[in-house]
Amino acid sequence: MAAPASADKPSIDSIIRNRHSTRSFRPDPVPRTLLQECLLLAQRGAASNSNIQNWRLTLATGPARERIVKALVHASQTSIPLAHPLPAQFRHHRDNLVQQLYGAQGYDVMGEEKRDARQEARMKNYSFFGAPVVGVISMDEELKEVDALAVGLFIQNFILLLSARSLGSCLQVSVTSYPEVLRREFNLPDGRKILCGIAIGWPGEERINSVVSEREAIERQVEFLEE
Numbered sequence: 001m002a003a004p005a006s007a008d009k010p011s012i013d014s015i016i017r018n019r020h021s022t023r024s025f026r027p028d029p030v031p032r033t034l035l036q037e038c039l040l041l042a043q044r045g046a047a048s049n050s051n052i053q054n055w056r057l058t059l060a061t062g063p064a065r066e067r068i069v070k071a072l073v074h075a076s077q078t079s080i081p082l083a084h085p086l087p088a089q090f091r092h093h094r095d096n097l098v099q100q101l102y103g104a105q106g107y108d109v110m111g112e113e114k115r116d117a118r119q120e121a122r123m124k125n126y127s128f129f130g131a132p133v134v135g136v137i138s139m140d141e142e143l144k145e146v147d148a149l150a151v152g153l154f155i156q157n158f159i160l161l162l163s164a165r166s167l168g169s170c171l172q173v174s175v176t177s178y179p180e181v182l183r184r185e186f187n188l189p190d191g192r193k194i195l196c197g198i199a200i201g202w203p204g205e206e207r208i209n210s211v212v213s214e215r216e217a218i219e220r221q222v223e224f225l226e227e
């Protein structure tokens with residue numbers, strides 16, 4: 001049964017407008033019941049190819065979270081990450097974002113000579129920016145891109161629902177640079193394709209959390225054909 005609309009609930013427009021990635025968290029725990037509520041609703045609203053509901057999310061808190069962060073930070077200090085190179089035509093987006101984000105963290109990061117500052121800022125990914133809930137998003141490795149799309153639908157629902165409850169989140173491809181660490185520490189069964197990491201928690205006050213990332217003109221992304 002549909003929940004009644006309530007005056008104190010934000011509208012879906014304002015939830016979508018206000019969601020943004022969080023990259024600094026308070027250490028306070030997130031009640032499991034709150035996560036559970038968001039997961040159930042996210043699942044309810046997510047479409048998937050043949051209704052296979054192929055999203056898999058492994059979340060860790062407490063000592064499990066500490067162990068995972070320790071292993072990832074260690075890996076990031078002692079081994080070369082798997083690269084996720086962007087095709088040249090998309091790189092300017094990342095450069096703009098890096099400037100916006102890391103500038104907000106007080107790092108002067110642009111220019112070749114600022115490699116160390118960029119590296120220091122990037123390393124915060126491996127501790128999930130201090131989030132008390134850390135996760136890995138995966139799906140069966142036999143599935144295809146179209147099924148990854150369904151995982152995205154579930155995850156978008158989930159992060160919007162978190163945001164509507166004042167919880168922050170950040171999706172993190174960066175942590176997938178160490179797939180074996182994720183597989184081992186998150187105890188992923190064989191046959192899982194790792195898609196992304198996720199950090200969840202109560203946002204900190206830091207300036208980086210108020211960065212509003214840019215968007216292109218929608219006309220560059222969507223076409224209407226009439227003839």
Ligand SMILES: Cc1cc2nc3c(=O)[nH]c(=O)nc-3n(C[C@H](O)[C@H](O)[C@H](O)COP(=O)(O)O)c2cc1C
Nearest residue numbers: 019020021023097125170171172173174175196213
């Ligand atoms: C699949 C995916 C992977 C991402 N990986 C990272 C990451 O590794 N580190 C990070 O700081 N942000 C990461 N992000 C967040 C994006 O940078 C962010 O969504 C984008 O800049 C738009 O900003 P917004 O989420 O604040 O609207 C990722 C987002 C997505 C969807």
